[in-house]
Amino acid sequence: MEGLKMDFLSSKALEDKSSIEKVSMIIERVKDGDILVLEGSLTPSEEAELIETTMREIDIENFVGIDIHTLEKDEKSFFGFSKKKTIGLTIIGPANVMKTVKKRSNFLSMIAKIGDSGASVH
Amino acid sequence: MNNFFKTLLDRLLRRRRKVKIGLYGHPNSGKTTLANTICEDWIGKPLGVISDIPHETRTVYKQEEVVIEKDGAKLYFDIIDTPGVATKVDYKNFLKYGLSEREAKERAKEATKGIIEAIKWLDDVTGVLLVMDSAEDPLTQANITIIGNLEARKIPFLIIANKIDLPESSADRISAVFPQHTVVPISALHRENIEQLYMEMVKRFR
Numbered sequence: 001m002e003g004l005k006m007d008f009l010s011s012k013a014l015e016d017k018s019s020i021e022k023v024s025m026i027i028e029r030v031k032d033g034d035i036l037v038l039e040g041s042l043t044p045s046e047e048a049e050l051i052e053t054t055m056r057e058i059d060i061e062n063f064v065g066i067d068i069h070t071l072e073k074d075e076k077s078f079f080g081f082s083k084k085k086t087i088g089l090t091i092i093g094p095a096n097v098m099k100t101v102k103k104r105s106n107f108l109s110m111i112a113k114i115g116d117s118g119a120s121v122h
Numbered sequence: 123m124n125n126f127f128k129t130l131l132d133r134l135l136r137r138r139r140k141v142k143i144g145l146y147g148h149p150n151s152g153k154t155t156l157a158n159t160i161c162e163d164w165i166g167k168p169l170g171v172i173s174d175i176p177h178e179t180r181t182v183y184k185q186e187e188v189v190i191e192k193d194g195a196k197l198y199f200d201i202i203d204t205p206g207v208a209t210k211v212d213y214k215n216f217l218k219y220g221l222s223e224r225e226a227k228e229r230a231k232e233a234t235k236g237i238i239e240a241i242k243w244l245d246d247v248t249g250v251l252l253v254m255d256s257a258e259d260p261l262t263q264a265n266i267t268i269i270g271n272l273e274a275r276k277i278p279f280l281i282i283a284n285k286i287d288l289p290e291s292s293a294d295r296i297s298a299v300f301p302q303h304t305v306v307p308i309s310a311l312h313r314e315n316i317e318q319l320y321m322e323m324v325k326r327f328r
C-alpha cells in the first residue's frame with residue numbers, strides 16, 4: 001500500500017530511552033519512509049549522532065538522508081524574568097519525501113511527496 | 123603588560139595548548155575559500171581546492187603553524203578545513219554540474235564519509251569559524267547542530283557571514299537568528315572585511 005505514514009511521539013515515550021536507542025529508532029522509521037513528529041527536542045550530541053548515523057545509512061539509491069525541522073516555543077521561567085526559547089516540536093523525515101517546507105516563528109507547513117521520489121521500493 | 127613578558131607568556135601558553143581552529147559549515151558556504159585567503163595571507167600558499175559543486179572538500183585538510191599578527195598581538199594556530207556538513211546527500215544533485223552518474227555516486231559516497239569525519243573533528247578543535255553563505259537561510263539543522271555542540275563543549279567560535287558581495291546577501295538575517303553570537307560579515311572571495319576578521323580571531327581565540 002502506498003501512502004504516507006506519520007508517527008507522533010510524546011516526550012514520555014522518549015524519556016527513558018538512551019540516546020543510542022532514540023537515534024536508531026528514528027533512523028529505522030525514517031528509512032521506512034515515515035515522518036516522525038516528536039514532542040520536545042534532541043540534545044546537541046543526539047543531533048550529531050543522528051547526522052552521523054544518517055550518513056552511514058545513506059545508500060545512494062534508496063535513502064538520501066533526512067530533513068529536520070523544529071518549532072520553538074517561548075518558555076517563561078518561574079519568576080518570569082528570562083524568556084527562553086525551547087523546542088516544542090521536532091519533525092524528522094526522509095529528505096526525498098519532505099519537499100516544501102514553509103516556516104515562520106510559530107507555524108510550519110509541509111508538503112510531502114509520495115511516489116516517484118526515487119525512494120520507491122520497486 | 124610589557125612586551126617582553128607578553129612574548130614570554132605567549133610562548134608558555136602556546137606550549138601548553140595548541141590552538142586548532144576548524145572551519146565548519148554547509149557545503150559551498152566558502153570554507154576552503156576562506157582557508158585559502160588566510161593561508162595565502164600568512165603562509166604564502168593556498169590550502170585546498172575550491173569549486174561551485176557542493177562537497178568539494180570530502181576529507182579534512184590541515185595547515186599547521188599559521189601565525190596571524192594584528193596590532194602587535196599574535197595568534198598561533200593550526201587551521202582545519204572540514205567537509206561541509208549536511209543532513210542529506212543526493213548524488214542526483216551533482217548531475218547538473220556535468221558529472222557522470224558514476225562520478226556523482228562516488229562523490230556522494232565520499233561526501234557522507236567526509237561529514238562523519240567533520241563531526242568527529244569537533245572533539246579535537248579548540249575554536250571554530252562557522253562559515254555561512256549569507257545569501258541563504260541560516261536557520262538550518264546543520265548550523266543548529268554545529269552551534270549546539272560548540273556551546274555544549276564550550277568551544278569558542280565566530281559566525282562568518284560570507285559572500286556579502288552578493289546582492290541578495292544579508293548578514294543581518296544571520297545576526298537576527300543567532301543574536302547571542304558574534305557575526306563577522308566578510309567576502310572571502312573578494313577579501314572584504316578580512317582585516318576585521320583577523321582582529322576578531324586574535325581577540326576570540328588567543
Ligand SMILES: Nc1nc2c(ncn2[C@@H]2O[C@H](COP(=O)(O)OP(=O)(O)OP(=O)(O)O)[C@@H](O)[C@H]2O)c(=O)[nH]1
Pocket residue numbers: 147148149150151152153154155156171172173174175176177178179180204205206207284285286287288308309310311312
Ligand atoms: N560571491 C562569492 N562567492 C564565494 C565567496 N566565497 C566562496 N565563494 C564561492 O562559493 C563556492 C564554494 O566555495 P568553497 O570554498 O569551495 O566552499 P566550501 O565551503 O569549502 O565547500 P565544500 O568543500 O563543498 O564544503 C565557490 O564557487 C566559491 O568561489 C564569496 O565571498 N563571495
Ligand SMILES: [Mg+2]
Pocket residue numbers: 153154155170171178179204205206
Ligand atoms: Mg571546501
